[in-house]
Amino acid sequence: MEEAKGEEVTLFGFWSSPFVHRVTWALNIKKIKYKYVEEDLCNKSDLLLEHNPVYKKVPVLVYNGKAIAESLIILEFIEETWKENSIMPQDPYEKAIARFWATAAGDGLWQFFITEGKEREEALASVINNFELLEKELIGKNFFGGDRIGYLDISVGWISYGVPIFEEITEFKIITEEKFPLLHAWMEAFSSSEFVKDTLPPREKLSERYRKVREAIIQKKN
């Protein structure tokens, strides 16, 4: 790992946050050395609140004493600050597509996970519609970034470990090899990549956390 231009890079995060994972992967790909600070989300540090007064959330990246919040914004900052091992497409249209899917890809998934009955069916329809379009973005490519992992892979990377957990808990398979062969292959390729595989939280621990969150939400509604 190279020194980050002699300046300190700090990442404030939480072990299960998919938004934090995005930043971790980008830092890994760019080979940036950084200090990691695990936050207790029930007892947020003064430093975190100082660095992100608007949302008070993780992730926050601090570089040269300056704080950047919001994971996708942090990804673009990392790309623009450390030029090597580029993660963004060069072409403005390709960038626009990547930026669009970075947020749109997950639409409906959380709703699908935390709702039941008709609400869940509607969310599922939206998820399937999006995944069908997202699948087309992988035609002729191993990753959304082409031959190697890029911004969009990093942005939607949480799908590779999150969706199987959602599927297990809701007992419903969304990404099957038959229906989404390219997405299915991408999930395997992404999660086994050298930049990702050692960063994933223990599956049982993560699954348990999501299970509890879902139960609490559904219970509150009923």
Place this chain on the structure above:
Amino acid sequence: MCSNGPVLLDFWESPYGQRVRIALAEKGLEYEYKEEDLFNKSDLLRKSNPVYKKVPVLIHDGKTICESLIIMEYIDEVWSDKVKILPSDPYQRAQARFWADFSNKVCECGQRLWQLKGEGQEAAKKEMIEKLRLFEAELGDKEYFGGDNFGFVDIALVPLTSCFYTYETCANFKIEEAAPKIVAWAKRCMERESVAKSLYEPSKVYDFVCFLKKHFGFE
């Protein structure tokens, strides 16, 4: 009208569409404007934005770009020889993206403000004031959010200012009392041709919102 120039699918009152109109005007770009009937969306819109089926959509060189802030970045990158909308320093760019994204939260809050009544509306009003005060702190004594240059955050936020009268009338409060610097900034922005030509009279926006309230049963 240049046949290979951009085409903008839009709706007159959409603050998101207005952002794109302002950005195109700031860059001095000619384009074809196509007004959508949001109650009877065109096949072109549905095909161009299959995920959200919403305006604005920019069609350029046979390609479609959706989401107003993404369109703005695209415009800045393609027509990079014209006046810059985003700063060049990575940290300044991150800040600009952050506050532009935050202005989306103001818009969502504004919708709740006119859709809800009672406690829900009060909560939305409190939230709106809080958010505008955060913007005010960010603006400080600068002429624009971009400093001396009218830029990304200014373009993202300014369309919402023509909704201020609507918010005030629906929820019975005065934005100038809560965020006077923002109101002053809005007046400065309206002196720019790009803004004046893209925004509508606050009373016209209010009339449209009243129509929406009736149509969707928010009364």
